[in-house]
Amino acid sequence: MADILTVENLALGFRTEGGLARVLDCVNLTVRPGEIVSLVGESGCGKSTLASAILGTLPRGLAVVGQGSVTLDGADMLRAGAAAGKVRGRTVTFVPQDPFASFNPLFRVGTQIMDLMRWKSPRRREGSWFYSPRRRRADREAVIAMLEAVQLPQPARLLQKYPHELSGGQRQRLMIAMALLPEPRLIIADEPTTALDVTVQAQILGVLRRLAVQRGVAVLFTTHDLGAAWEICDRVTVMYAGQTAEIAPRDSFFTAPHHPYTRLLLRSLPEEGRDPVGIPGSVPSPLSPPLGCRFHPRCPRADARCQAERPVLRGEADHLAACHHPVLAAQEARLDA
Amino acid sequence: MPDRPLLELQGLKRHFPVRGLFNRRVGTLRALDGVDLAVAPGEVLGIVGESGCGKSTLGKTIMGIHAPSDGAVLFDGAQVAGGGVRRPDGLRAQLQYVYQDPGASLDPSWTLRRSLHEPLVIHTKLRRAEREARIQEIVAAVGLPAAHLDLYPHEISGGQQRRVGLARILVLGPKLVILDEPTSGLDVSVQAAVLALFRELRQAFGLTYLFISHDLAVVRSMCHRVAVMYLGRVVEIGPVAEIFARPRHPYTQALLSAAPRIGGPRVTENFALQGEPPDPSQMPEGCRFSVRCRWAAPQCKVEPALEDGVACWRWRELAAGLVPAAAE
Numbered sequence: 106m107a108d109i110l111t112v113e114n115l116a117l118g119f120r121t122e123g124g125l126a127r128v129l130d131c132v133n134l135t136v137r138p139g140e141i142v143s144l145v146g147e148s149g150c151g152k153s154t155l156a157s158a159i160l161g162t163l164p165r166g167l168a169v170v171g172q173g174s175v176t177l178d179g180a181d182m183l184r185a186g187a188a189a190g191k192v193r194g195r196t197v198t199f200v201p202q203d204p205f206a207s208f209n210p211l212f213r214v215g216t217q218i219m220d221l222m223r224w225k226s227p228r229r230r231e232g233s234w235f236y237s238p239r240r241r242r243a244d245r246e247a248v249i250a251m252l253e254a255v256q257l258p259q260p261a262r263l264l265q266k267y268p269h270e271l272s273g274g275q276r277q278r279l280m281i282a283m284a285l286l287p288e289p290r291l292i293i294a295d296e297p298t299t300a301l302d303v304t305v306q307a308q309i310l311g312v313l314r315r316l317a318v319q320r321g322v323a324v325l326f327t328t329h330d331l332g333a334a335w336e337i338c339d340r341v342t343v344m345y346a347g348q349t350a351e352i353a354p355r356d357s358f359f360t361a362p363h364h365p366y367t368r369l370l371l372r373s374l375p376e377e378g379r380d381p382v383g384i385p386g387s388v389p390s391p392l393s394p395p396l397g398c399r400f401h402p403r404c405p406r407a408d409a410r411c412q413a414e415r416p417v418l419r420g421e422a423d424h425l426a427a428c429h430h431p432v433l434a435a436q437e438a439r440l441d442a
Numbered sequence: 443m444p445d446r447p448l449l450e451l452q453g454l455k456r457h458f459p460v461r462g463l464f465n466r467r468v469g470t471l472r473a474l475d476g477v478d479l480a481v482a483p484g485e486v487l488g489i490v491g492e493s494g495c496g497k498s499t500l501g502k503t504i505m506g507i508h509a510p511s512d513g514a515v516l517f518d519g520a521q522v523a524g525g526g527v528r529r530p531d532g533l534r535a536q537l538q539y540v541y542q543d544p545g546a547s548l549d550p551s552w553t554l555r556r557s558l559h560e561p562l563v564i565h566t567k568l569r570r571a572e573r574e575a576r577i578q579e580i581v582a583a584v585g586l587p588a589a590h591l592d593l594y595p596h597e598i599s600g601g602q603q604r605r606v607g608l609a610r611i612l613v614l615g616p617k618l619v620i621l622d623e624p625t626s627g628l629d630v631s632v633q634a635a636v637l638a639l640f641r642e643l644r645q646a647f648g649l650t651y652l653f654i655s656h657d658l659a660v661v662r663s664m665c666h667r668v669a670v671m672y673l674g675r676v677v678e679i680g681p682v683a684e685i686f687a688r689p690r691h692p693y694t695q696a697l698l699s700a701a702p703r704i705g706g707p708r709v710t711e712n713f714a715l716q717g718e719p720p721d722p723s724q725m726p727e728g729c730r731f732s733v734r735c736r737w738a739a740p741q742c743k744v745e746p747a748l749e750d751g752v753a754c755w756r757w758r759e760l761a762a763g764l765v766p767a768a769a770e
Contacts, residue, residue: 304492329629332703336710374704375660
């Protein structure tokens with residue numbers, strides 16, 4: 106089956122006063138149809154930039170694409186301006202991080218959803234400017250049905266409310282409903298639960314996963330929360346400082362991570378019975394990233410080769426790591442002892 | 443453990459008026475509604491709950507930022523707030539509050555040395571040389587090179603700013619430190635380092651922490667005891683190991699079951715708790731949790747008191763497995 110999204114060796118930077126910030130450097134990512142992929146990384150690793158690149162919403166004039174490509178459902182999102190605009194909002198939709206800032210406070214929720222449906226409804230004919238009453242009625246029914254699907258009570262009344270009358274969890278449910286309404290093939294959810302409490306997070310993740318699986322929509326779920334990644338995804342991609350570090354199916358990622366960075370990240374989680382270790386040092390500045398593997402200044406396994414040569418993604422089957430000295434299962438027992 | 447708690451809260455209440463048209467009082471937001479707590483010296487007490495449950499109001503009321511509407515705060519046996527008591531002057535030095543990002547409290551146009559001198563100038567009569575010696579000692583304890591003292595905040599990293607912010611709090615030798623969401627918004631690798639620092643400092647300075655957080659995993663790794671708050675009241679309190687192993691209050695059970703556990707089953711697939719906490723200005727009658735509780739019964743129309751560390755009428759029946767889950 107062809108991948109819905111392919112990011113290949115993407116390198117891009119931003120022009121800044123201090124020179125070129127190399128935010129992404131050799132990123133690889135694939136999402137298959139109907140699959141939920143977590144993109145895990147710490148703040149500043151380029152998750153959100155990658156999401157913008159996939160959506161084709163990089164700031165024009167500031168972003169410099171070095172090499173690589175982003176192919177979404179056959180369209181080249183980096184170079185084709187108009188084609189990217191057609192795909193965005195229809196084939197790919199977006200769930201933002203902050204449900205509080207994503208609605209216009211001056212308009213009722215229903216108005217804002219119907220605005221979306223006017224242009225991005227699957228029932229709209231290509232190029233049509235006319236919003237027929239018949240299509241409006243059909244769209245409204247679809248909206249009500251979708252609000253019920255995301256478990257918002259009394260949808261008709263809810264549409265009459267202003268954003269400030271809704272709680273954070275309700276707004277994020279609305280965002281998910283709005284992302285699903287154009288019947289996309291891929292949803293990019295950028296840290297959708299960071300602003301929410303754990304009980305609400307559990308509800309939201311449940312809704313997102315259930316609906317995505319039911320409707321066969323692929324989800325790219327960026328997060329820095331490994332727990333949330335465990336909850337929702339089928340596969341994990343880890344980024345560090347703009348490079349892809351590891352790509353693996355969920356189970357083998359959490360039980361047998363190959364990349365030293367991933368291992369340290371998992372050990373940083375607070376857990377019963379041991380103190381979390383953390384990772385010494387800090388994330389390098391994209392203005393002057395280390396050569397070779399960008400993790401080498403903080404890596405316990407680094408040697409001369411890591412400083413000179415950038416590792417490529419390799420590994421067996423589905424589980425790939427970009428490391429010259431990956432931790433493989435055979436060595437694991439020895440290391441932990 | 444000595445008998446006298448370092449901090450004691452007795453029926454602490456903090457209500458905020460809700461104003462309507464023409465500034466008329468139209469309701470009351472009961473942010474804290476009768477909290478009883480005691481913190482022993484050297485203990486780390488965690489306060490957990492969802493946003494809006496009154497965790498931060500609790501910290502701020504203890505700190506004296508809000509005056510209690512009713513009830514009392516006792517520090518080291520003496521009443522320091524509530525009932526018309528004036529705050530003793532020396533209290534500020536013994537009770538310190540750490541905000542989410544302690545580094546952000548540094549003045550950008552002051553050198554770190556000046557920022558560190560300031561609390562000592564205000565609270566003590568030490569001479570300059572004595573203050574300097576004190577600062578050197580603290581700075582070494584938080585792991586900051588002494589050469590950094592002449593730098594400005596923007597010249598050091600965020601992690602170091604955090605250390606300076608903590609040094610500024612510790613330089614007065616506080617007894618109780620209130621940590622308000624100290625790790626929210628941090629990456630796990632940084633969070634681990636920050637937690638380790640808090641642990642070290644507690645040992646080195648014999649501190650007592652009130653650790654306010656919404657992150658259950660952090661509380662579990664950090665605290666001795668934990669108090670679970672729901673809509674302005676403590677619904678369950680006890681040793682961390684016990685609460686996490688055998689939560690008794692239905693709300694605690696729901697809260698714990700919502701936290702993702704790596705390696706465990708996906709909690710999202712059968713997460714039972716519906717909805718969000720009601721608006722604290724329109725409190726439900728009786729047990730506050732009854733409107734979301736699966737096991738709510740007629741007796742829950744009356745507010746249960748905190749007994750044996752749990753505020754629920756039915757926990758004994760539930761623990762014994764006598765109650766079949768109500769139809770969901």
